[in-house]
Amino acid sequence: MSDPTLLLVFIAALITALATGLGALPLLAMRSVSTRALAYGNGVAAGLMLAATFSLVVEGFEVSGPRTILGLLLGLVGIWLAKRYFDSRDGISLANTSGADALKILLIMGVMTVHSAAEGIGVGVAYGGGRELGDFITIAIALHNVPEGLAIALVMVPRGASVGKAAWWSILSSAPQPLLAVPAFVFVLAFAPVLPVGLGLAAGAMLWMIFSELLPEAGEAADHSTLGVIVTLAFTCMMGVTLLL
Numbered sequence: 001m002s003d004p005t006l007l008l009v010f011i012a013a014l015i016t017a018l019a020t021g022l023g024a025l026p027l028l029a030m031r032s033v034s035t036r037a038l039a040y041g042n043g044v045a046a047g048l049m050l051a052a053t054f055s056l057v058v059e060g061f062e063v064s065g066p067r068t069i070l071g072l073l074l075g076l077v078g079i080w081l082a083k084r085y086f087d088s089r090d091g092i093s094l095a096n097t098s099g100a101d102a103l104k105i106l107l108i109m110g111v112m113t114v115h116s117a118a119e120g121i122g123v124g125v126a127y128g129g130g131r132e133l134g135d136f137i138t139i140a141i142a143l144h145n146v147p148e149g150l151a152i153a154l155v156m157v158p159r160g161a162s163v164g165k166a167a168w169w170s171i172l173s174s175a176p177q178p179l180l181a182v183p184a185f186v187f188v189l190a191f192a193p194v195l196p197v198g199l200g201l202a203a204g205a206m207l208w209m210i211f212s213e214l215l216p217e218a219g220e221a222a223d224h225s226t227l228g229v230i231v232t233l234a235f236t237c238m239m240g241v242t243l244l245l
Helices: 006-029 035-062 065-087 099-128 131-159 163-173 176-186 189-219 223-242
Strands: none
Touching: 006 099, 006 131, 006 163, 006 176, 006 223, 035 099, 035 131, 035 189, 035 223, 065 099, 065 189, 099 131, 099 163, 099 176, 099 189, 131 163, 131 223, 163 189, 189 223
């Protein structure tokens, strides 16, 4: 197997980004959205994001526990400040939505973008360890990105965005992956210490999004017991995918 090149690293990270858009495809079957369906969608998104958070923290702890915890705190502070900033702004609109719905979409886009930045660094650092490791990590992240794209689509489509736009925004949220994978590959020694901070930062922002936005809104329109089952099943399915990888 040949040594990894800059072009190979970029293409590999681009594939992981494009895979995120596939997560929106199941929503092509969605015709109309009731309040309860929106609540269940929030529950599925929360379960998928919770599993992704768990994986991020575990991966970060394997490199550095303290730096991962620092990232968790930075992610919490960052997303909380972003929420306060956008709350003070009027007339927010995004993907055919406005107001509170647009804000929720904007926040999950921000969370997933931070997440993809950490994954992009992970791809570059992995290729710094050799072609075989880099290829494995690329495949794992690409498959992992599909349900993460679904999580984004489950928030966007019920709030008025088309499936095509949801897929596009999902891919856009993963744009940092090819952009950061190459410099991380070139400067692997410099980027490697930053990786656990980035993983923790994404995890902290995700946790806030789950418990501050998705689940409280879902709990207003769905039975909490049913919602708990949905979140747990989504979490279990996502962890099952992770285990297979």
